[in-house]
Amino acid sequence: KAGVTQTPRYLIKTRGQQVTLSCSPISGHRSVSWYQQTPGQGLQFLFEYFSETQRNKGNFPGRFSGRQFSNSRSEMNVSTLELGDSALYLCASSTDPPQETQYFGPGTRLLVL
């Protein structure tokens, strides 16, 4: 099976712009989660989608949003970018219960100037 894919891999934006990141899960996985990773804050959970519905949400401002399509592909959007949004954004898709192991994509490195 193909792994989790994320596009784009690298992105440079300026403050105030918005960005959309895409994630294609492993075939058959219905859950997609997003994480932000920074050197200072570590791995922080953004949100999780399951069958097109947001099932869990982390503690991030409303500028961070996401959605999931019927084919389980997911997108996350960050509006009005701030310098602090520079990070590695990781997407993970999960196997079904009970184990629900998350398998991660290669990530998108976002740099906000």
Place this chain on the structure above:
Amino acid sequence: AQKITQTQPGMFVQEKEAVTLDCTYDTSDPSYGLFWYKQPSSGEMIFLIYQGSYDQQNATEGRYSLNFQKARKSANLVISASQLGDSAMYFCAMREGSTGNQFYFGTGTSLTVIP
């Protein structure tokens, strides 16, 4: 309180030796899963091993084993016969049964394998 605690920011191990990476967790949920991931400098998180809270035996996957001590709430990762390619960040994570599929990650341990 932190859900996952990794107290070793950095570790060194000689090639071919075994190394133990520590992880303690905090939950009152009787159903939970514990995971270890490896993150090389490339950034991708690689799943290594899983332990369920109801599993009676410690999980093993090749050179990786998880030393699960439920009463002490610890889930240490043991890597046997270390290889140079094992140099990476290692993250311990937990999923609680009551919070769906939200994972809690520790701060990670940087492992360096010395030739």
